[in-house]
Amino acid sequence: MSTPQPPLPQAAPAWQAETGSAHPAYTSPIPVVRTHFGHALASEWTKIRSLRSTMWTLGVFVLLVLGIGLAAGAMVASSPADMHGDSPLPFGFFGLLMGCMCIITLGVLTTASEYGTGMIRTTMTVCPSRGRVLAAKATVFFVLSFVITLVSASLVAFLHVAMLEGHGAGTPSGQEWLKGTVGVSLYIALLGLLSLVIGSLVRHSAGAITIMIGTVLAPLVIALFMFAQSLEGVRQALFEYSIPSQLSVFYSTSLTGSGPSGWDPLWIILGVTAVAFAGAYLLLEKRDV
Template sequence: MSTHQPPMPQASAAAPDWQAAPGGPFPGYNSPIPIVRTHLGHALASEWTKIKSVRSTVWTLGMFVLLVIGIGLLIGTLVASHAEPSDSGDGNPLTLGLFGLLLGSVCVITLGVLTTASEYGTGMIRTTMTACPSRARVLTAKAIVFFTLAFVVTLAASSLVAMAQASMLQDAGVRPPSGAEWFKATVGISLYVALLGLFSLLVGSVIRHSAGAITIMIGLVLAPLVIALFMAGSSSLVNVREWLLEYSIPSQMAVLYANPLTGSGPSGWDPLWIILGMTVVAYAGAYALLEKRDV
């Protein structure tokens, strides 16, 4: 008697939803993760996460605030202790805030360069461009996030120094600043410093080397003034010396305090338009190179 039994038919496993049934249409795969079209807001969120999570942001902005407030209060205290009611004259009583901002601007320049150039040094730029292939969107997001951060921090620091110095000098009998002087010494100078930092960011994107870009920017800030000082004894270079003094960055910052280094050159809000024009040109160059070069 045969003991052979026919094999029992095995129950086939249930086909997944995305698998096409024999002879039927392919329904496609439905991911449980919602698919949304990316936009500038996602790039802004990414850049904000990066800039707030690196130590360079804390150190550079922390040093910036320390320099602006520390030097501003120190100079304000020294001047107020020897001030006379007639000392301010027609000048801006808030001019003393310039000294701390001149040194502090180096910190903003450094952070601006590191925001872009450091990603090329670490290779993080490859991940950034993979996550967001639109290079224009990445550059725009970096520019917006950095400019907003630099402007807010500078406005807070410069406003605190301006209020403290105005109070010190007023107690010494010096006239209080006008509304226009207040606006230029807070909002105006903050826009200028933020644009200077943004210009540095774009230079960092072009150079792609942190040390090189920082050196170029510090040279751009200090070199014209230093060269002009060495030309003081040359009568044949008077026009060149005057031009360097008038358009040097320290002099343009001083114009916003109505205290320029020379009696001619930019005045009023001219320094802001000059740095804005430089930033637009640098942005165009950085965008063109970013689209052309490999990461």
């Protein structure tokens, strides 16, 4: 009886010989790309331009700025009073004051709405760098709000100059044009950016919008009802540093005879926004999504 012979060794498959593993190596057909800040910007731009709330809020903003601004200019143009060389640019203040509420709302929704829907978990999973996400949101929103405000404010300013040219209106200087278009646009964009940061801190859309609208209107309203002589200093400070008063500085028509002047309101809102952004960044790194 013959003894069975052991089986002859067989050559290992090519994939096993190359990898030394019991499982075949897999190469993804999708190229692996190291992510960077540009990818976060592209993602946030896609989100903000695809939301209906963006179109609605910015559309209402343009309507308010153009509608109220042109209505104010038309009222002056239809009156027999002579402007005696006054600049026509300040008539754009009223529309921008109302329109900034739309920028505030959009700023809050840019961050807080993702927490309300739970979309923030997907965002943080795709981009684990939370600081990068916040910076990308802030950059996209700031550029968008600045461009929209600049176009709207400039259009109203040019129309006011044309409408009131025959009513004794003076020709605005280069400094007045710069402050009444670029300066005020930077201020409103920074105000919207502050709203975005507050939305990140509060994580609740209605709460953050209430806080920001209160920040805009409450100081002025409180100051109007401070009649006590002992509170005169507080009353004056509320008038001087209220957002409507600072916004009027860009048109050289401050609501008060003292307080911030020139470009001071821009540096104030920039400092406040920078401090709030730093706080939001630190809190975002510590919180659970």
